[in-house]
Amino acid sequence: MLDFSRNHFELLGLPVSYALDSARLDQAYRDLQAEVHPDKFAHAFDAEQRLSMQWATRVNEAYQTLRHPFDRANYLLQLQGIHAMDANNTSMPMDFLVRQMAWREQLEAAKAAQDAAALDRLEKTLNTEVREFQALLAEEIDQQRNYPLAADTLRKLRFTDKLLADVGAAYEELG
Secondary structure (H helix, E strand, C coil): CCCCCCCHHHHHCCCCCCCCCHHHHHHHHHHHHHHHCHHHHCCCCHHHHHHHHHHHHHHHHHHHHHHCHHHHHHHHHHHCCCCCCCCCCCCCCHHHHHHHHHHHHHHHHHHHHCCHHHHHHHHHHHHHHHHHHHHHHHHHHHHCCCHHHHHHHHHHHHHHHHHHHHHHHHHHHHC
């Protein structure tokens, strides 16, 4: 059967890379699930059924990690021994923190005024930032192999993702 020591990319037969062909990822996942899905082993011995369940779980975990850009970058950094989301590593460049504070102020002002147009503008700005961070991650991880710099970018992406989620919650509050 499959080898549990393989990383997520190897398991799915994909290159170890931040830039990933999502259609290829989806196909690799479906192919592998068809091979290890527990239903296929319904009439097998208990040990084979348990192993199939473990494999299906592992394949699902690999797929879920690789299909989300943040999780994929974090996983790639972990493969390099870098734990970007370590709670002790909170350093951020001052210019980024100032931007974050300005965005938070925009969010609070939009919420207070119940201004959906202001939320739309902020959401558009943040989505642009997210795309830029994702492009930077591809460059820093895949081309430059500058993993410490990629860890900094990933932390910025996390902050921005969190703020986008807060914008989403503000939309819900508006009704």
